[in-house]
Amino acid sequence: MELTLTEQDAAHWVYRGEGAANIVVSYTGSSPSFIGKVMRIRKSPRKASTLPGVRNTIALSSHERLIWQEVHKLISSSDKEIAGQLYVDHVMKPLLGSKYVDAGTHILVTKEFLKTVEKNVDSQRPAWRVDVSQVDKQCDFALLMSDHSIFPHDGQGSSHSISVEIKPKCGFLPLSTFISEGTAIKKKITRFEMHQALKLQRGEISQRSVYNPLDLFSESKERVHKAIKNLFTTPQNNFRVFLNGSLTLGGLGGGAESTDACMAKVLEDELHSVIQAGDGQCTENLFTLVTEAVQKSGVLNQLLEVQKLDRFDVEGAIHAYYNIIFQQCKVCKELNKEQAKAYTSLHSASLEESLRIIKDYLIAATAKDCSLMICFRPRKENDSGSSYNTVYLESTKQAFDYKVHFIDLDLKRLNKVEEYYELDKKIVSCYKQMNKIDDGRNEDAKLQGPEVTNQQGSEAANLQGPKVANLQGSEVTNLQGPKVPNLQGPEVAY
Incomplete structure (x- = not known):
């Protein structure tokens, strides 16, 4: 983390997207150190539960240190963001293959850099994201990674990707x-x-x-x-x-x-x-x-x-x-x-x-x-x-x-883990409940179809068939929920 990004560097970093924990920005300047790079900047909730200027720097709990005790660098890390990068490097990379995993490196950033980046990107962020989170200006580093949505400029292949x-x-x-x-x-x-x-x-x-x-x-x-x-x-x-x-x-x-x-x-x-x-x-x-x-x-x-x-x-x-x-x-x-x-x-x-x-x-x-x-x-x-x-x-x-x-x-x-367990129960319960409703609709459709045909002939069936189909198909789909953004979005591509 020898290099430090300051306020003057902020103009070259533009919004790429974000997830629950980080904003991702990509580089548009001419510095060889950053061409073809993206940066993950940590976010913090707008309604922080801690006092202003104070953030939780505990990387792992005592129980987590027991779980990861064989990964010495991970359990000795001093910040949860650093711990995350070490986890990718020392746990996931060996399992998935080093050629397919980029753990990234940390780079120092000033508070002024973060303030300016936030000012520049807020107009491009989804409004509901802006309402609940902001750039964590107490964090003095960001994660620098290769932009995996493009190829590096190596003089080979097409310039398009x-x-x-x-x-x-x-x-x-x-x-x-x-x-x-x-x-x-x-x-x-x-x-x-x-x-x-x-x-x-x-x-x-x-x-x-x-x-x-x-x-x-x-x-x-x-x-x-x-x-x-x-x-x-x-x-x-x-x-x-x-x-x-x-x-x-x-x-x-x-x-x-x-x-x-x-x-x-x-x-x-x-x-x-x-x-x-x-x-x-x-x-x-x-x-x-x-x-x-x-x-x-x-x-x-x-x-x-x-x-x-x-x-x-x-x-x-x-x-x-x-x-x-x-x-x-x-x-x-x-x-x-x-x-x-x-x-x-x-x-x-x-x-x-x-x-x-x-x-x-x-x-x-x-x-x-x-x-x-x-x-x-x-x-x-x-x-x-x-x-x-x-x-x-x-x-x-x-x-x-x-x-x-x-x-x-x-x-x-x-x-x-407790949250995962409770979510698992909700997922299964909701699916079973909705599946019973769907089964009921299917049974209704089976009952209505043959009765109409037998009692009133094919002409009546033709008149009522499309109407039933529309009520149970596209119209029902349109009534099943508002078109809102997924509030659980992942980190975006980089």
Whole structure:
């Protein structure tokens, strides 16, 4: 952290986007030290619970230091932001592969730099983000990283690039024996699909996504292609497209509405500068490129292995959590003696075993919530000296360099485990409740259809059929919730 950014440097950093904890800005100046870089600047709540000028610098709690005791640099860090960077560097990078993970470096910044950046970017931030958070001007450093939405200027390949950011989510169905009978549906329906029901009920989304994470992780070219196309159809906060580092499709400060014909046309037109396909074919070719890169790189196989470190599910991990914090298990307290027997083995486990369960659970939670950035650029003809991997687009006879990086590999805190457990219960309960409602509607439709046809003939059926379909289809969809931004948006692409 030798370099220090001052007030005079602020004008060269422009808003790229933000998530719950950080604002991301990208560099537009001419300094070789920062070209092709982005910076994560920590945020703080506007209604701080601590006194002005005082912030919590405790990186890890005493229980967390037990969990991560083998990562010496992490447990000795003095600030939670530094701890986060060390976690990526020493925990996630070895698991996911050093070539796919950029932990970044910290750089010193002055309070004046932060004040000026905040002044410059506030007009571009979503209003609801501005209302609840601000730049943390008590923090004297920021995290500097490569901009993974573009290629570095190495003189090779095209100057144009396309990048796609995907938030894969959990790619498997849990099999843990600690999943109760009441939540056994988790073994059949993906967490992503069930969570959509809760988000819809809360008004965080206006319609459910058609994306299925199991398709993306399937290793079937057809299913992977389908997953990419479905993400494009309903991006929410799970899919973004950048052209030369500028957002073309998706949301910056949170979620995005479903892709309509106008959005699709804009993307199609933008892609013409990179993909040499006919009108209406560029977007489809982009799906093919992403599918090929996902399969050729094998990164999702590695990600899935890390996600599967969660062998006990949160319904098992919660018991290990109470072992670690040396408190009576609140979950078992609500069960009868017969039900509590199912978790006896967890509560009789050693402290070391409980620590391992929670450590693996938290690592898996990071892997389930991270994003994947895949960047492409057309390879120049007769260029055989590129250091990047290549995919070939048969339909346009174009070769593309591509690079893949995992981003948003945030350290999940121990004190969140109880929240994760409660959220899990809400997700399952809401899905089951809404599914019963849907089943009821389906039964009504079955009863109404044949009766109308038998009693009044085909003409009456034709008159009433579309009306019933409209009430149960698009009209119901429009009534299911306001179109508001997703308040749980992730860190944006960088």
